[in-house]
Amino acid sequence: MSQTFNLCIATETLANDAQQLSVSTDTLHDIRVVVHATIVQQPTLQLQLAYQITLPTQSLADQLHWPTWEETRVGFTDYLWEESCLECFIAGSALDQDSADSSSTAAYIEVNASPDGRYALYQFESYRNPATLPPPPLLLANGRTCAKIDWIDHPDLQMPSVGVNRAHNSSAAHTLYNYKRTFSVPIKERSSQNFAISNMVVEHIHPCVILWFGETALYFAPSHASPPDFHNRRYWTRFDSKAALLNQLASSIATER
Structure with missing residues (x-):
């Protein structure tokens, strides 16, 4: 089990976006973006973020900017939010370098991944x-x-895939277009179910996605400010370390058996 986030599309410009992409607003609402946050040991402790994107039509799939993963491109790069981008915002309490104490802070971390x-x-x-x-x-x-x-998970092998969804009690089949990427960020365990990134105890997490279709950008998050603003902490989710840990504990038990 992981902490799961079902991201929704920002709707302020949805009608105009749909017109530009020659689809209906219902079709844009049918885009599914799910993110799973899991604490894993591989071999060091990591916060793993798995992004799964499902498009409902070939028209959207044909327009999506989703570059192929390349080992030679891996590296620090700025301005990734100007393209299709997998994001995550992380915030919490600041750790005292000289003790185990922590204090409230407005600081936060932004992760971008192409x-x-x-x-x-x-x-x-x-x-x-x-x-x-x-x-x-x-x-x-x-x-x-x-x-x-x-x-x-060898993202070079994670090519976009096509699946078929058959509605219950219906012979009609619906083709879906699936995309996924998974990456992890190093973390440290400070105490039981208490984890830190760069001297910050992880307390809130906000995975987001920007998808570019031609010249049109669509924004996805668990919840949105108006207008959309990924940096607005009011809309961030409390990090559930217990849920994120369960998957790792189950894997450890299975390995021991």
């Missing part, structure tokens, strides 16, 4: 602060090296 392997991790002190573009990178403890993600 389907082709490029990525970026940014550190904000508070809401969109600093406002410079690109934002300052999240650095490791040495203060010089940029933090990174690890790609999982």
Whole structure:
């Protein structure tokens, strides 16, 4: 089991978006974006984020910008939000470097990942602060090296797939177009069901997705501000470490048996 997020599409410009893409608004609502957050050991402790995207029509699949994953492209790259981008915002309490104590903070981390392997991790002190573009990178403890993600499950083999969905009590078949990517971010266990990223205890998490179809961008999140703003913490979800841990515990038990 993982903590599962069912992302919904931002609707402020939905009618115009549908017109530009020559589909109905109902078709855009039928796009499914699901993210699973799981704490795994591989071999170090990681927060694994699995993104699954399902498009309901070939027309949308033909227009989607979804670049092929390439090993040579893996590396830190800015401005990924200008393309199809898998994102996650993480916030919590700041850890005291000299003790086990933590304190409230407005700081948060933004993770960006392109389907082709490029990525970026940014550190904000508070809401969109600093406002410079690109934002300052999240650095490791040495203060010089940029933090990174690890790609999982050989994404070079995760080609878009086509599936058939047959409605219950119906002979009608509906073709679906599936896309997925999985990556992980290193974390540390501070105590039982208490995990930290870069001296920040993970308390809130907000996975998001930007999908570009030609010149049209669609925005997906568990819930949206109006207008859409992924950085608005009011709409972030409490991180359920217990749910995220269950999958790892079950795997460990199965391995021991």
